[in-house]
Structure formats: structure tokens, C-alpha cells
Amino acid sequence: MSEEVKKQRPAPDPNSAKYKLNMIAxxxxxxxxxxxARGELVGWCSSNFPVEIPETLGLYVCYPENQAAAIAxxxxxxxLCSIAEGQGYSNDICAYARVSLAYxxxxxxxxxxxxxxxxxxxCNNICNCMIKWYENxxxxxxxxxxxxxxxxxxxxEVGDAEVAYIRSQFLDAIKQLEEITGKKWxxxxxxxxxxxxxxxxxxxxxxxxxxxYTPSPFNGFDLLNHMAVMVTARGKKEAAxxxxxxxxxxxxxxxxxxxxxxxxxxxxxxxxxxxxxPWLRVTAHGLRDRGINxxxxxxxxxxxxxxxxxxxxxxxxAKVPNAINLEYARDKRTKLCKDNHVEGLLxxxxxxxxxWSGFMYEMSRQIGEECNIxxxxxxxxxxxxxxxxxxxxxxxxxxxxxxxxxxxEAL
Amino acid sequence: xxxxxKFEEAAKDPRAILDRYLREGKxxxxxxxxxxxxxxxxxxxxxxxxxxxxxxxxNGSKKYFPAFICSIVQSIVELGMNGAYDGxxxxxxPSLCDSLKVLGENWKYAVPDIPFIPMTYPQNRKPEYALxxxxxxxxxxxxDLEKISGKGFDENALKVSIEVYNEHNRLMRETAEELRRxxxxxxxxxxxxxxxxxxxxxxxxxxxxKELLQELQAATPGREKIRIVTTGILADSPSLLQIxxxxxxxxxxxxxxxxxxxxxxxxxxxxxxxxxxxxxFSARDNxxxxxxxxxxxxxxxxxxxxxxxxxxxxMILTKFCDPEEFDYPLIRKACEKAGLxxxxxxxxxxxxxxxxxxxxxxxxxxxxxx
Numbered sequence: 001m002s003e004e005v006k007k008q009r010p011a012p013d014p015n016s017a018k019y020k021l022n023m024i025a026x027x028x029x030x031x032x033x034x035x036x037a038r039g040e041l042v043g044w045c046s047s048n049f050p051v052e053i054p055e056t057l058g059l060y061v062c063y064p065e066n067q068a069a070a071i072a073x074x075x076x077x078x079x080l081c082s083i084a085e086g087q088g089y090s091n092d093i094c095a096y097a098r099v100s101l102a103y104x105x106x107x108x109x110x111x112x113x114x115x116x117x118x119x120x121x122x123c124n125n126i127c128n129c130m131i132k133w134y135e136n137x138x139x140x141x142x143x144x145x146x147x148x149x150x151x152x153x154x155x156x157e158v159g160d161a162e163v164a165y166i167r168s169q170f171l172d173a174i175k176q177l178e179e180i181t182g183k184k185w186x187x188x189x190x191x192x193x194x195x196x197x198x199x200x201x202x203x204x205x206x207x208x209x210x211x212x213y214t215p216s217p218f219n220g221f222d223l224l225n226h227m228a229v230m231v232t233a234r235g236k237k238e239a240a241x242x243x244x245x246x247x248x249x250x251x252x253x254x255x256x257x258x259x260x261x262x263x264x265x266x267x268x269x270x271x272x273x274x275x276x277x278p279w280l281r282v283t284a285h286g287l288r289d290r291g292i293n294x295x296x297x298x299x300x301x302x303x304x305x306x307x308x309x310x311x312x313x314x315x316x317x318a319k320v321p322n323a324i325n326l327e328y329a330r331d332k333r334t335k336l337c338k339d340n341h342v343e344g345l346l347x348x349x350x351x352x353x354x355x356w357s358g359f360m361y362e363m364s365r366q367i368g369e370e371c372n373i374x375x376x377x378x379x380x381x382x383x384x385x386x387x388x389x390x391x392x393x394x395x396x397x398x399x400x401x402x403x404x405x406x407x408x409e410a411l
Numbered sequence: 412x413x414x415x416x417k418f419e420e421a422a423k424d425p426r427a428i429l430d431r432y433l434r435e436g437k438x439x440x441x442x443x444x445x446x447x448x449x450x451x452x453x454x455x456x457x458x459x460x461x462x463x464x465x466x467x468x469x470n471g472s473k474k475y476f477p478a479f480i481c482s483i484v485q486s487i488v489e490l491g492m493n494g495a496y497d498g499x500x501x502x503x504x505p506s507l508c509d510s511l512k513v514l515g516e517n518w519k520y521a522v523p524d525i526p527f528i529p530m531t532y533p534q535n536r537k538p539e540y541a542l543x544x545x546x547x548x549x550x551x552x553x554x555d556l557e558k559i560s561g562k563g564f565d566e567n568a569l570k571v572s573i574e575v576y577n578e579h580n581r582l583m584r585e586t587a588e589e590l591r592r593x594x595x596x597x598x599x600x601x602x603x604x605x606x607x608x609x610x611x612x613x614x615x616x617x618x619x620x621k622e623l624l625q626e627l628q629a630a631t632p633g634r635e636k637i638r639i640v641t642t643g644i645l646a647d648s649p650s651l652l653q654i655x656x657x658x659x660x661x662x663x664x665x666x667x668x669x670x671x672x673x674x675x676x677x678x679x680x681x682x683x684x685x686x687x688x689x690x691x692f693s694a695r696d697n698x699x700x701x702x703x704x705x706x707x708x709x710x711x712x713x714x715x716x717x718x719x720x721x722x723x724x725x726m727i728l729t730k731f732c733d734p735e736e737f738d739y740p741l742i743r744k745a746c747e748k749a750g751l752x753x754x755x756x757x758x759x760x761x762x763x764x765x766x767x768x769x770x771x772x773x774x775x776x777x778x779x780x781x
Contacts, residue, residue: 088740161547358513
């Protein structure tokens with residue numbers, strides 16, 4: 001038997017963006033755990049809840065979606081989903097919700113523990129499923145729920161009535177949180193948070209836009225990891241600095257002709273949908289083995305929260321990916337495909353996400369036609385490993401590769 | 412009772428009703444689940460006609476929806492694509508759940524000849540500021556209806572329509588109470604009363620209800636059956652209803668979205684009609700597609716069962732319906748705590764095999780007989 005020789009991984013460079021971003025994500029959990037330990041009230045927060053509110057108030061919150069993704073990526077998705085199913089939840093329900101409700105019900109999750117909440121912050125601009133999930137958390141844990149309703153917008157533009165409705169709710173949410181936590185809202189602090197959030201967002205948009213270079217200076221799977229910081233910590237100075245470092249690194253990569261994508265970039269695709277966390281390695285390898293780089297996703301655009309004032313912020317939160325109509329969603333993606341010289345679209349039909357997948361067939365057809373690129377989809381799930389078939393994924397990606405190859409040959 | 416046949420005929424053949432209205436020169440507008448401002452459509456002299464899908468195979472709609480979207484919305488698109496709705500002027504869809512959001516987006520491309528009119532409601536519907544947002548949604552509907560009909564909105568006409576709907580609500584509630592005293596009315600017959608209400612003009616349906624009420628009040632109640640409460644989105648599957656009848660179960664009350672939930676809330680006319688209508692929406696409660704941090708619906712179901720002396724609760728769960736699937740474990744827990752037997756039957760609009768449902772209902776009956 002030959003002795004396995006393990007490669008010694010070099011110590012991470014503490015000045016690298018990757019290190020800084022990982023530390024922000026890690027520290028977020030630690031900060032909340034410490035706050036809870038010293039008796040402060042802590043919250044759970046949905047991913048597109050306006051982060052400016054907890055950040056300005058100085059609240060300690062953590063993100064169940066982020067936790068569920070981490071648990072799923074580390075192999076605990078099926079276990080927690082099954083526990084929730086044992087509590088009576090259908091296996092058709094969003095797997096993030098199942099993981100979260102199981103955890104809230106007392107299930108262990110050594111993959112990514114976090115303190116139980118004293119209140120929950122819910123915003124349904126990504127789906128109405130979120131309302132149901134958070135209602136159940138609030139009821140089962142007997143804690144308050146702050147709800148900001150940002151309805152799905154069937155029109156291309158956000159109307160004034162919607163902005164007014166959202167503004168009133170933001171102010172209501174602030175008042176409720178002041179009462180619950182005893183902390184006070186400070187408009188000067190809000191301005192600081194707004195500035196920082198804008199700085200972080202600009203760096204993110206510029207960093208992800210370096211995918212316009214051929215080859216791309218980064219592997220698109222990086223974005224799936226870094227977006228957690230964009231969602232949860234956009235208003236923190238450390239996040240702005242880390243994103244600026246990321247931008248600098250990507251520009252330097254381009255100048256040096258290197259990339260975080262290992263191997264030759266033969267094909268460039270856009271990946272549509274939430275990552276298939278339980279099968280992240282498999283899905284990444286299926287692309288890399290064929291020389292495919294996922295150069296962009298809607299996340300590249302989605303987290304660029306740049307706004308000039310409070311009303312503009314309300315409008316920005318009404319423009320997140322799952323709150324917009326087919327035409328607006330299509331145009332955003334078409335721009336990303338064109339800007340980044342995308343040659344194919346790979347769509348994750350995510351069983352957990354009815355809203356994201358519900359009009360994806362039609363939208364991806366339109367994107368394919370407008371950009372003149374092939375579109376292929378595969379069935380999967382963001383956290384439940386049982387809803388993915390490796391063989392189907394492999395066949396579909398192979399099919400996409402062959403079309404992209406023949407398109408190249410035809411040039 | 413003769414009048415029951417009229418409800419059944421209407422429930423079974425909505426296309427015949429649509430054709431009749433079209434022959435009479437009426438404009439018909441489809442209204443999708445769950446709550447649509449039908450009064451506004453009615454005030455334009457148009458006929459609002461319920462579109463809750465149908466038990467049909469899905470073919471063309473599969474091009475638009477992945478399999479895991481609820482069969483109600485998928486079958487609405489299927490019907491639109493295969494011409495079942497030809498002749499109607501528009502489809503109004505309220506975006507109260509994620510499947511309804513995608514229904515509108517897909518409809519635009521799958522059925523381009525029938526305009527899609529969105530109705531966006533606030534989920535945070537209790538504060539005063541929400542009223543303005545609801546009214547903005549109504550104004551959007553009004554503006555589209557004005558374009559379609561060529562008529563202008565008339566505040567007084569809306570007041571009249573509100574009264575027509577309030578009267579119908581009252582009669583539906585009275586009928587529900589009366590039906591409770593009549594075990595001889597089968598589950599299928601009961602369902603037809605509710606289903607026909609979504610297709611027929613409210614004036615017509617109210618007239619039939621009055622006739623029915625007179626006959627019921629004069630009739631001697633039949634032999635007692637096992638009393639149950641149903642809950643869910645939809646409960647119109649003939650096969651399932653037959654199983655209930657075969658097992659001697661009487662639905663004494665329901666918390667079904669397509670049935671009693673529609674008629675619980677009246678519009679109190681105070682001030683202008685549009686604000687009054689917005690207040691009606693704010694006042695709605697105890698429904699899985701409406702935000703409620705207390706989830707009062709859970710206790711309301713237990714209370715309803717107790718109030719109506721029901722022996723158990725039957726959850727008719729529409730497959731892939733998130734709002735109901737999230738509520739079910741809490742409803743089950745509350746029923747168990749109250750000592751009420753509860754069973755769940757998962758249904759969809761393509762279901763053909765009811766053997767499992769039959770077995771579940773049989774054991775449900777046995778649980779209640781103990």
C-alpha cells in the first residue's frame with residue numbers, strides 16, 4: 001500500500017480578498033454568538049431584508065439562508081430536511097426553510113451552528129415562501145417578527161405608490177426594533193452605512209465586471225462564496241475594504257494573464273439560479289473538466305445596491321432578482337451575457353425555489369434567442385441532495401459543451 | 412331538490428355559462444385565486460368569472476412551468492392555451508403567492524390573446540398606509556378595464572356592486588349554516604353550490620341560493636352522519652367527494668379558499684367606495700396566503716370544528732401549495748392538542764388514483780367513530 005502524501009496547503013495570505021471575505025463571514029457568526037452570550041437580543045434575518053436597518057441600529061443578526069447553505073454544502077442538508085419532514089413539513093417545501101425549521105426545533109447542526117433568535121426580520125422581496133417560514137419560526141419560538149412586504153412588481157419600473165408603501169414599512173420596522181431592542185436609530189449613522197454600502201457595492205460591481213476580459217480573471221464559483229458578504233455585511237467597512245481588495249486582485253490577475261479559474265478557459269457560460277450546495281464540487285468539476293468557466297450570474301448585478309437617499313433605497317430593494325417581472329429580469333441577464341461574452345446558459349431548475357424557477361423556461365428561451373446562445377437546464381436543489389442526479393447533470397452539461405463547440409467551429 | 416341540479420349544471424359546465432354570457436353580449440373577465448376585486452369588474456358591467464383551473468392533463472403548459480408548481484395555476488394556463496377561455500376579455504391575477512406571481516408572467520407569453528391584469532396587494536395590510544397601496548393596485552386594474560371596456564370608472568356603480576357582493580356573501584353564509592342541519596345534502600352537492608358561485612353572476616347565484624334556502628328550511632333533515640370540517644385551497648374533486656359520501660361523512664363547515672374563505676368578509680361602505688373596498692381586503696384574515704404573525708387560522712380551524720360539533724378535520728392539501736404546506740404541521744399540532752382527529756390528503760388536478768385517499772378516509776372515519 002502506498003502511503004498517501006498529502007499536499008501541504010500554503011497558509012492563506014491575510015491580505016488576500018479571499019481571506020478577508022472568509023473572515024467577515026466567520027466573524028459574523030462569532031459576533032452574534034458573543035452578543036447572545038452576554039445577554040443581548042439577537043435576530044435572524046432574511047437575505048434581502050434591508051441590511052441598513054440592523055446595521056444602523058447596531059443589531060446582531062444572522063442569516064438562516066446562509067446557515068442552510070453552509071449546512072447543505074457540508075453534508076447536513078438531507079439530515080435536517082428529514083427532521084423537518086418528521087415534524088410534518090412536506091418535502092416539497094423550500095429546503096432552506098426545512099433545514100432552518102428543523103434547526104429552530106432543536107436539531108443539532110455542527111456543520112454551522114448559530115444562536116437561536118429573540119426576534120426575526122423578514123422581507124419577502126425574494127419570495128412569499130419566506131413569510132410562511134418566518135411566521136412559523138415566530139410562532140414556534142414565541143418571538144416577535146418584523147415583516148417588510150416588498151411585493152412582486154409586475155411592471156418594469158417601480159411606481160411611487162410602491163416606494164411610499166415600502167418607506168412606511170421601513171420606518172415602522174425601525175420603530176418596532178427600537179422598542180424590542182432598546183437601541184436608537186441615528187440618521188447620521190444611517191448616512192455612514194449608506195456610504196459604506198455604496199462603496200462595497202461599487203467594488204463588487206466592478207470586480208464582477210472584470211469577467212468582460214477574456215480569459216476571465218476569476219472563476220465564477222468565487223462569486224457564490226463572496227456573495228454572502230454582499231448580502232449580510234454590505235454596510236460594514238471591512239466588507240468595503242475586502243471588496244476593493246477583490247477588485248484589485250481581479251484587475252491584477254487580468255494584467256498578469258492569470259485567473260482563479262484553473263485550467264484553460266475554453267467556454268464561458270452564465271449560471272442561472274442558486275448554487276446546488278450539496279453538489280457544489282460535482283457541479284463545479286462538471287464544468288471545469290470541460291474547460292467551462294461560469295463567468296457570471298445574476299448575483300453579479302443583484303447586489304449592487306447603489307442609491308442616493310432613503311426613497312431610492314426603498315426602490316433598490318424592490319428591484320432584487322425575484323421581485324421583478326420577466327422582461328426586467330430577462331434584460332438584466334441579457335446585458336450580463338453580452339457584456340461578458342457568454343457562449344451558453346446553464347439553468348439550475350431549483351426544486352426549492354418556485355418563484356425563481358417558475359418562469360425560467362420562458363425567460364431563458366428569450367435570453368437564448370436574444371443572445372444567440374444555447375440554453376440547457378438541469379434539475380437540482382439548493383440544499384436537499386435528493387433532488388439532483390449527477391448523471392443528468394453530466395449529460396446536460398455535455399450537451400451544452402457540444403453546442404458551444406460547434407458554434408465555435410462555425411465561426 | 413330541483414334547485415340543486417341547477418348548481419350542479421353550472422359547476423360542471425362553465426364553458427356553457429361563458430357562451431351564454433357572450434351570446435347575451437356581456438364582457439367576461441377571468442379572476443384567478445385567491446382574492447380579486449370582483450366588485451370593480453362588476454361595476455363596469457362585466458362578468459367576473461372564477462378561474463381556479465380544472466382537472467385536466469397538462470401538455471402545452473409544461474413548456475412554461477416546471478413540474479413542481481401547483482396544478483391550479485398550471486391548469487389555468489393549459490385551459491388558456493387550449494381555447495377553453497376564448498372570448499374572455501382579460502385575466503386578473505392577484506400575486507398573493509409565488510405560484511400566482513409566475514402565473515401572470517407565463518400567461519403573457521402562453522396566452523398572448525387574453526390580456527393579463529395584475530392585482531398587487533399589500534401583505535402588511537393592517538396599517539393605514541397599506542390602504543393607499545391597495546387602492547393603487549385597484550387603480551391599476553381600473554385603468555386596464557377602462558382600456559378594455561371603453562367605459563369610464565363609476566364610483567356609484569361600484570357602490571351598487573359592493574352591495575350585490577355583500578348580499579351574496581350573506582346568502583352564502585346563511586346557506587352554509589343551513590346546510591349544517593341537512594346531512595342528506597351530499598358533499599358533491601355542497602361543492603357544486605360553492606363552485607357554481609365562482610362562475611355565475613352574483614345576482615343569478617343569489618337568486619338560486621334564495622330558492623335553495625327556502626327548500627332547505629322546508630325540508631326535514633336527513634339521518635345524521637359523521638360531521639367533519641374541511642380545510643385547504645380547493646375541494647372540488649368529484650372522486651374525493653364521492654369517497655366522503657360513501658363513508659357517510661358530512662362537511663359541516665369548511666376553511667377552503669375556494670369556498671367559505673371567499674364569503675367571510677363584507678365590504679363596509681364608509682366614505683368613498685374604493686377606500687371601503689381596500690378596507691375589506693385589510694379586514695381579511697385566517698387565510699394561508701395572507702400574512703399573519705399569530706397564525707390565527709390555526710386556532711380558528713379548531714374553534715370552527717368545536718363550534719360546529721365536528722368529529723374531525725380533513726386537510727385537503729393541494730400539492731406544491733407552499734402556503735398550505737407551511738400551515739399544515741401547526742394545524743395538525745393544534746388539532747391533536749384539542750383531541751380532534753385530523754388527516755391530510757394530498758391532491759392535484761391530475762390525480763386519477765384515489766385508492767390511497769380512500770384508505771385514509773376510511774381510517775379517518777374509524778378514528779372518529781371511536
